[in-house]
Amino acid sequence: MSADPDEELVRRVGAGDPAAVQSLVARKLPRILALAVRMLGDAAEAEDVAQEAFVRIWRHASSWRRGNASFDTWVHRVTLNLCYDRLRRRREWVTDDVPDVADPAALPDAHPREDAQRVERALQGIAPRQREAIILVYYQEMSNIEAAATLQISVDALESLLSRGRRSLQVILARDGADG
Amino acid sequence: MDARRFAALAAAYGGDLRRWPEAERMAGAIFAPSEMGDAILSHAGKLDAQLDSYAVEAPGKALHGSILRAAGRHLAQRRRQLFWRMGLALAGIGLAGAVAGLALVTIVTPEVQPDHYVLDANATAFGDAGPDGDMIEEDL
Incomplete structure (x- = not known):
């Protein structure tokens, strides 16, 4: 097992080093936020998730020990679980019978480019598990092994x-392109 | 690597070999320049280009500051908890020391002898010289 690049920093955070806290936020916040924004499609909710993820980091930093997963994998797992809590809550609020494809009009207009x-x-519009996999491998640039560990599934x-x-x-984008 | 596996990898990981599993990158790079390899990568690359257009804005200063403030509160709370825990631990150690000391004093200190001894008529320097109770019972 290769060395975890975050291990020393997390140990310092656990010991209450304010400089380490700042470094960890600078290193992880952009990744956590990007993951949450793409999972939820809502910038404000993603910010809430990022804050909650860091509360969990502060709480567990002093006792965190590397098991089978790296700290980054653990952070991604925590963030994804928080995103799932929000997605479940949304489903409960909206309706019991949610369509597979989200209503484009309901999504925030945060990105200027079409x-x-x-x-x-x-x-x-795709299944959350598929979305998770694509975000982790494509956007978060995790290796297949790291992404599989985060999702707690096999590489296959x-x-x-x-x-x-x-x-x-591809299907949704082709349809959306044809409509637009 | 055959065309089938190459296509499967491109369908999963996209047209950029840097995202492919490390163990299969080399074999993929050998197959990639072939006509079929090029067509497969080109097809996967179209979706990659669309995905690349979806950039996420960097975290704002407000969010950054809010997270750092929460961290400060958490660290202060932790320091207080450690202080109290250390205080309780010291108090515990002190209490344990007191109990151990008391126990030691009880065990080590010799039993206090009376400073006077009441002599009765049967007592001698060798002990009680009175009639032996057991022998008396046997004689009966």
Whole structure:
């Protein structure tokens, strides 16, 4: 198992070193926020998730020990769980019978570029597990092994999720392009 | 690597070989310049280009500051907890020391002898010289 690049920093955070806290926020906040924004398609909710993720980091830093997963993998898992809590809450609030494809009109108008908005809508339109896999491998640039560990699935299952996710995205984007 | 596996990898990881599994990158790079390899990568690359257009804005200063303030509160709270825990631990150690000291004093200190001894008529320097109770019972 290779060395965890975050281990020493997390140990210092656990010991209450304010400089280490700043370094960890600078290193992880952009990744956590990007993950949450793409999972939820909502910048404000993603910011709430990022704050909650850091509260968990502060709480566990002093006792965090590397098991099978790296700190980054653990942080991604925590963030994804928080995103799932929000997605579940949304489903409970809206209706019991949610359509597979999200309503484009319900998504925030945070991205000025049309292409980006189309991709955002398409990502929200695919199954959450497929979305997770694509975000982790494509946007978060995790290796297949790291992404599979984060999703707690095999590498074969990850590849299957990625293939199906990308195929669904192509279909949605082609349809959206034809409509637009 | 055959065309089938190459296509499967491109379908999963996209047209950029840097995202492919490390163990298969080399074999993929050998197959990539072929006509079929080029067509497969080109097809996957179209979706990659669309995905690339979806950039996320960097975290704002407000969010950054809010997270750091929460961290400060958490660290202060932790320091207080450590202080109290250390105080309780010291108090515990002190209490344990007191109990151990008391126990030691009880065990080590010799039993206090009376400073006077009441002699009765049967007592001698060798002990009680009175009639032996057991022998008396046997004689009966």
